[in-house]
Each structure stands twice: as C-alpha cells, then as structure tokens.
Amino acid sequence: MSYGPYNKNAQNFFNQYQSLTFEQVHQDWLSFLGDKPGLALDVGAGSGRDSSALAARGWDVVAVEPATGLRELGQDATRRQSVHWVDDQLPDLGKIRELSYRFDLILVSAVWMHIPPSDRERAFRILTELLAPGGMLVITLRHGPGDGERVFYDVSREDLEGFAKRRALISLPLPVGRKKDELQRNEVSWETLAFRLADDGTGALPTVRHIIVNDNKSSTYKLGLLRTLVRIADGAPGLALNRTDDWVEIPLGAVGLFWIMLYHPLVLRHQLRQAPGSRGYGFATEDFFKLQSFTPLDFRVGMSLSADVAPVVLRAIRDACSTILKNPAHFTTWPGSNRPVFEGGSARMTIKKAPVRLDKETLSRFGTFRVPSFLWDAFSRYACWIEPAIVNEWIDLMGSWDLRYSMDVYHRGLQWVEGRRDTSAVRQMINQQLETGRVECVWTAQNLKAKRFDVDHCFPWSRWNNNDLWNLMPSSHTANASKSEKLPGDLLLKEAHPRVVNWWEQAIVGTSREEQFFSEAEASLPLLGQERTVEGVFEGMLQQRLRLKTNLQLAEWLGL
Structure with missing residues (x-):
C-alpha cells in the first residue's frame, strides 16, 4: 500500500x-x-x-x-x-x-x-x-x-x-x-x-528431536550438520542471505567453515572416531590435515588469511561442503519420508594463492544452503536447549563405536572452541588512544586517563561467547565490576550510544582493524545486512540485546 x-x-x-x-x-x-x-x-x-x-x-x-x-x-x-x-x-x-x-x-x-x-x-x-x-x-x-x-x-x-x-x-x-x-x-x-x-505451534522441536534421536546414523555427520546450523543461527545470524516464508538461505561456505571448526578438535586433536570401523572421512582430505598446527580460532568468521594459508583453508571448506551435500544434507529426511529436510547447491569457484578474509561475501562463493524457516527460528530461539541434546547424542554415538575413552575426553572433544576471554588487543588500543587523547568509559563518560580501566564485554562472555571488536568496550573498573555478568539495560545502552560510536570511530574506523570489525559485526548481529556503518552496527547491537534478553532470560544492569 x-x-x-x-x-x-x-x-x-x-x-x-x-x-x-x-x-x-x-x-x-x-x-x-x-x-x-x-x-x-x-x-x-x-x-x-x-x-x-x-x-x-x-x-x-x-x-x-x-x-x-x-x-x-x-x-x-x-x-x-x-x-x-x-x-x-x-x-x-x-x-x-x-x-x-x-x-x-x-x-x-x-x-x-x-x-x-x-x-x-x-x-x-x-x-x-x-x-x-x-x-x-x-x-x-x-x-x-x-x-x-x-x-x-x-x-x-x-x-x-x-x-x-x-x-x-x-x-x-x-x-x-x-x-x-x-x-x-x-x-x-x-x-x-x-x-x-496454545503451544509452540510450529512442529519444529519434534522435527529436531527426530533428527537427533530417531534418524538412522552411520556416522556423526547428521549431528554435525545440525549442530553447525544451530551454531550459525545462534552466533552468526547476520550470515543469512535471504529469507522467504519457507526457507532461510545461508552461504554454503559458512556451513563448511563451521563444520571444520567442529570436527577439527575431534579428529586432529583427540583422534575420536566419527564413524564405526577404520575408514576415513570424506571431508578429511590433505588440506584438512594441513590445519593440524592451527586452532579453529585461526579461521573463524571475519579473520584475514595470508596468501600461504588462504588456499589451504578454502580448499578444506570446499571439501567439507562437498561431503555435507552428498551425505548429511541428502540423508537427513522428514519423518516417515525420503524427502531431505535441507537443500543446498555448490558453485564453481577458483581458489588462488592470495590473501582472503572469511567474510559473508567469501563464504557465499561456495554456493548456498537452505534451511526451513521454522527450523532456523527454532535453532535461534532454543539453541541453549537443542545444542546440549545434540552433544549428548553425539557422545553416546562415539561411545558405541569405541569404548577406550572416558566421558570427559568426549566432552572435551565436543567443546565448541570459543577461545579464551581475550581483551588484550582492545586493551592495547585503549592505551594507544590514551597516549594522545581522551578515552571515555562508555557507561559513565568518565575519562579513563586518570582511572583504572577495564575492557568490558558489552554482552557478557559467560552468557554469549563473543570476542568481536564491536562487543569490547572501554569501561571504568568500577562500572565493569558493577555490571559483572549482566546484560546492559535498553535505555542504558541507548544512552551510551554516542560514546560507543565515538570509541569505534576513534580507535577502529580508518585503521587496519576496520575490515575485521565490520566483517565480525556483519556475521554476528541481526538486521545489519550490507550496511557497513557504525550506526548500522549499533542498531544491530540493540536488536541482539533484545534477542539475548528474550532467549536466555538474562538479568539486566541499569548502570551505577
């Protein structure tokens, strides 16, 4: 109209x-x-x-x-x-x-x-x-x-x-x-x-339970694909390319990348069997094994890869995508039918020996993958309940093939590699800015030059593991200690808006970290799309704050 x-x-x-x-x-x-x-x-x-x-x-x-x-x-x-x-x-x-x-x-x-x-x-x-x-x-x-x-x-x-x-x-x-x-x-x-x-009304949770518990499994691949999609929907919703009434379309490369991040510790570090017998895995090619000396954090979304490393990672992602389309995506079917739940198609791409950033554009070059909209929404809303169910079934499956290991080893192998709670890079940025000018606490507007300062995870690390540059804020020690593991209140975050944006413009925009900042925000924040502006990132933060409050029922901090 x-x-x-x-x-x-x-x-x-x-x-x-x-x-x-x-x-x-x-x-x-x-x-x-x-x-x-x-x-x-x-x-x-x-x-x-x-x-x-x-x-x-x-x-x-x-x-x-x-x-x-x-x-x-x-x-x-x-x-x-x-x-x-x-x-x-x-x-x-x-x-x-x-x-x-x-x-x-x-x-x-x-x-x-x-x-x-x-x-x-x-x-x-x-x-x-x-x-x-x-x-x-x-x-x-x-x-x-x-x-x-x-x-x-x-x-x-x-x-x-x-x-x-x-x-x-x-x-x-x-x-x-x-x-x-x-x-x-x-x-x-x-x-x-x-x-x-009266109830959930979508039928999503029974479908998820069917895939986790009832669907026939000759390997962990179906669980791997399901956990990969839950991880993307929960932690990188901005990677979605398109949405219709029926489907959410995401980059196939993102599915392959998250798959590698899941299987890297299981296969390369812990040598845990992912299928019965001694046969290999379709995705574990020469390039996958070349990643032995890396950690999954070295090739997470938003990272820049050198000309030497980029072709290896991109080929490993391509091999993972091929395995995913041929195996779990093809054989994960609706209850009582042979119709696949997910759809995907690969695209022809040339891999060159050149630097590359693992951003939305790069990951889209591998093709597209489609998830039913109502399942995508369930993955996003109920990730904190769905993922433990997947992990428990995965452990039972590995245990049925190889009884040599303790439950602790299985749990360690399946722990999602988030990295440690690392604020060192942003702390260094604050110190550099303080040498030549003023840096304000985003929560109190106090000049940190004369204060003991901290780097605050705006959205608490213990509740949503995210070390992205946009989520790390200069804060006074007093404010950070008071905030602790709480979520900033809506009005408090809106009041902090000019100081948050000023910090980004002061320390990140126009520097070598700008591309990383926007690539990370583009992946992990909703509604950002292609709008690479600090105002677009802040609007995405407001929406993500509301998602975290609603989905995880987090306590709020209203300021000092």
Missing part, C-alpha cells in the same frame, strides 16, 4: 492518535494482558502511543511502522523507553522474521483494513508464527468508508475467526459487536478480536 498520506500528514495523524489513550482504545482486551510483562510486537505502531503504554507497563516492545514521517515522530516520543522501531510492514514482516523473535503479545491495531484481502491469510499465518507459546494476538477491525486519501478494504470478523481455526488458535471471549469510534466519527465503528496460541 501507499504510505504517502501518513508521511504528508504525519503530524496531524500523530496528534490524532495521541489524543486518545491506550486504555480508551483497548479496554476490551486489557483484562487478558495479565501483570507479567514480556516481549510485544506493535504492528503499524503509528505515533507509538500503544508501544509507549506497553513499555510503561514493563514490556519490551518492537514497533513496526513503514511510514517514515510517523515513525520518526514515534521514535522521538518513545526515545526514553524500551521501544525498538523497525521499518517493516504486513503481510511480509520480512525484517521482523529475520530476528527470529517470539512475541508474547502482537498488537495489530487499525491496520487490517489496509491489507488487500488476497494477502490476509498469509499475513495471519506469519503473525501466528511470530507468537510465543501462550502468546496473544490482538487485531482491531475498522468498519466504515475511506477518507478520500487512504485506501481501505472491507474487513470481516468471520474471515479472521476462520484463519484462527486453521492455525489452531484459541479465540478469547471478548465483547461481540461493533463499538463507536472514539474520535466521534459517526460513519466509523470498531471490532476487536483476540486469539491465544
């Missing part, structure tokens, strides 16, 4: 929406809201009135508004609240779906009449897939003629109730019938419908 009227008359619409209270407009369903806040999605947020009211009740809110003029006014009105604004729209909600959130409340107020009838069933399905178990979907319907500028389509309670039945949603008992317009427009009336999702 066209949002011209909302942009041209943004201030008028803003004033009109703000003239009513959240309670006036939504009194019909507020009794179902409960007193336990969670994560809310406000679709067509307009002036931010409803988002602001929910945030005031303790909710974290993602506000979707496609009209630029209205969105900017709403952002300004809610800048001191936990409201995150996104330029997106129904029926697709493509950017929101990229984040893999599950919402406890989705509010679609005064929006449904803008959606063409042919798009409505798909829009409803997408909204349903964004609900958390037990989550509530509220839709208000506007009845009445248009105003000459905006296009309105007829809406129907019966249509929505039919969509809800097909998606196994429970209708909540709200007052039936239309009520008068609060703006006193005689020709306009409103209806409200609310639905609740």
Whole structure:
C-alpha cells in the first residue's frame, strides 16, 4: 500500500492518535494482558502511543511502522523507553522474521483494513508464527468508508475467526459487536478480536528431536550438520542471505567453515572416531590435515588469511561442503519420508594463492544452503536447549563405536572452541588512544586517563561467547565490576550510544582493524545486512540485546 498520506500528514495523524489513550482504545482486551510483562510486537505502531503504554507497563516492545514521517515522530516520543522501531510492514514482516523473535503479545491495531484481502491469510499465518507459546494476538477491525486519501478494504470478523481455526488458535471471549469510534466519527465503528496460541505451534522441536534421536546414523555427520546450523543461527545470524516464508538461505561456505571448526578438535586433536570401523572421512582430505598446527580460532568468521594459508583453508571448506551435500544434507529426511529436510547447491569457484578474509561475501562463493524457516527460528530461539541434546547424542554415538575413552575426553572433544576471554588487543588500543587523547568509559563518560580501566564485554562472555571488536568496550573498573555478568539495560545502552560510536570511530574506523570489525559485526548481529556503518552496527547491537534478553532470560544492569 501507499504510505504517502501518513508521511504528508504525519503530524496531524500523530496528534490524532495521541489524543486518545491506550486504555480508551483497548479496554476490551486489557483484562487478558495479565501483570507479567514480556516481549510485544506493535504492528503499524503509528505515533507509538500503544508501544509507549506497553513499555510503561514493563514490556519490551518492537514497533513496526513503514511510514517514515510517523515513525520518526514515534521514535522521538518513545526515545526514553524500551521501544525498538523497525521499518517493516504486513503481510511480509520480512525484517521482523529475520530476528527470529517470539512475541508474547502482537498488537495489530487499525491496520487490517489496509491489507488487500488476497494477502490476509498469509499475513495471519506469519503473525501466528511470530507468537510465543501462550502468546496473544490482538487485531482491531475498522468498519466504515475511506477518507478520500487512504485506501481501505472491507474487513470481516468471520474471515479472521476462520484463519484462527486453521492455525489452531484459541479465540478469547471478548465483547461481540461493533463499538463507536472514539474520535466521534459517526460513519466509523470498531471490532476487536483476540486469539491465544496454545503451544509452540510450529512442529519444529519434534522435527529436531527426530533428527537427533530417531534418524538412522552411520556416522556423526547428521549431528554435525545440525549442530553447525544451530551454531550459525545462534552466533552468526547476520550470515543469512535471504529469507522467504519457507526457507532461510545461508552461504554454503559458512556451513563448511563451521563444520571444520567442529570436527577439527575431534579428529586432529583427540583422534575420536566419527564413524564405526577404520575408514576415513570424506571431508578429511590433505588440506584438512594441513590445519593440524592451527586452532579453529585461526579461521573463524571475519579473520584475514595470508596468501600461504588462504588456499589451504578454502580448499578444506570446499571439501567439507562437498561431503555435507552428498551425505548429511541428502540423508537427513522428514519423518516417515525420503524427502531431505535441507537443500543446498555448490558453485564453481577458483581458489588462488592470495590473501582472503572469511567474510559473508567469501563464504557465499561456495554456493548456498537452505534451511526451513521454522527450523532456523527454532535453532535461534532454543539453541541453549537443542545444542546440549545434540552433544549428548553425539557422545553416546562415539561411545558405541569405541569404548577406550572416558566421558570427559568426549566432552572435551565436543567443546565448541570459543577461545579464551581475550581483551588484550582492545586493551592495547585503549592505551594507544590514551597516549594522545581522551578515552571515555562508555557507561559513565568518565575519562579513563586518570582511572583504572577495564575492557568490558558489552554482552557478557559467560552468557554469549563473543570476542568481536564491536562487543569490547572501554569501561571504568568500577562500572565493569558493577555490571559483572549482566546484560546492559535498553535505555542504558541507548544512552551510551554516542560514546560507543565515538570509541569505534576513534580507535577502529580508518585503521587496519576496520575490515575485521565490520566483517565480525556483519556475521554476528541481526538486521545489519550490507550496511557497513557504525550506526548500522549499533542498531544491530540493540536488536541482539533484545534477542539475548528474550532467549536466555538474562538479568539486566541499569548502570551505577
């Protein structure tokens, strides 16, 4: 639809929406809201009135508004609240779906009449897939003629109730019938419908369990592929290339790279069998064994490889990709069928003796790999539960082939190599900056020249192992000690914005580390895409903060 009227008359619409209270407009369903806040999605947020009211009740809110003029006014009105604004729209909600959130409340107020009838069933399905178990979907319907500028389509309670039945949603008992317009427009009336999702609703977890426990395995390859995909969805969501209703497309090279990082310690360091008997492994070619003297950290995403090392690593990734497509991707099938769960295709590429960076562009040269969207979302949301289940099954499988080793050896071999909690490079950068100028604590704005300083993992290492440059912040010792293992609060991080961006521009942008900084951020932060700007990285940080809070239920630090 066209949002011209909302942009041209943004201030008028803003004033009109703000003239009513959240309670006036939504009194019909507020009794179902409960007193336990969670994560809310406000679709067509307009002036931010409803988002602001929910945030005031303790909710974290993602506000979707496609009209630029209205969105900017709403952002300004809610800048001191936990409201995150996104330029997106129904029926697709493509950017929101990229984040893999599950919402406890989705509010679609005064929006449904803008959606063409042919798009409505798909829009409803997408909204349903964004609900958390037990989550509530509220839709208000506007009845009445248009105003000459905006296009309105007829809406129907019966249509929505039919969509809800097909998606196994429970209708909540709200007052039936239309009520008068609060703006006193005689020709306009409103209806409200609310639905609740009784369970997970996607079928993702039974499918994952089937692959882990029930699917036939002649090697650990199926578990290796599953763990690889969980690792990418959880730790490198920015690598996703494209998303549709059905599939998430990622670089095939990323799958091969993470595969090597998984199998490197198992095969090269611990010599643990990954299949019965003494046969070799398709991916463990001469180039894989040349990586013996390296650690998986030497070729993680974002790293720059020299001209001598690059061809070896790239060939090892290519061999891993070939094995993955021929074996686990081909033989991991849907329950009760021979139809593969995953799809992938390799691309012809030339490997030269030249330096290379293991970034999104390079990893895409190997081809593409497709994961069903609902499984990708489950990998992202439930990684902290799925991965231990994979590891336990993997240990049982290795133990059934070779009884010589203790459980401890198996666990060590399967420990994901994150490296140690290393802040030395950034500490050196801070010292260099202090020699010629001022460096501020991002949390307190204190000059660190006269203070004992620390390097703080903005998102705590113990909860989300990430040593990327964007995640390491100059901090006073007092602030870092107070923050400890907590997640910075939303408003605190927003208040730190100018100091965080200033630190990046001061110490990283324009230096030899700039390419590493953006490559790491591009892989590990959501919604960044190809926008290689410090503002884009910071926006990605805000979204990742919300993901970590929602998925891991982390405690928040509100500052000194």
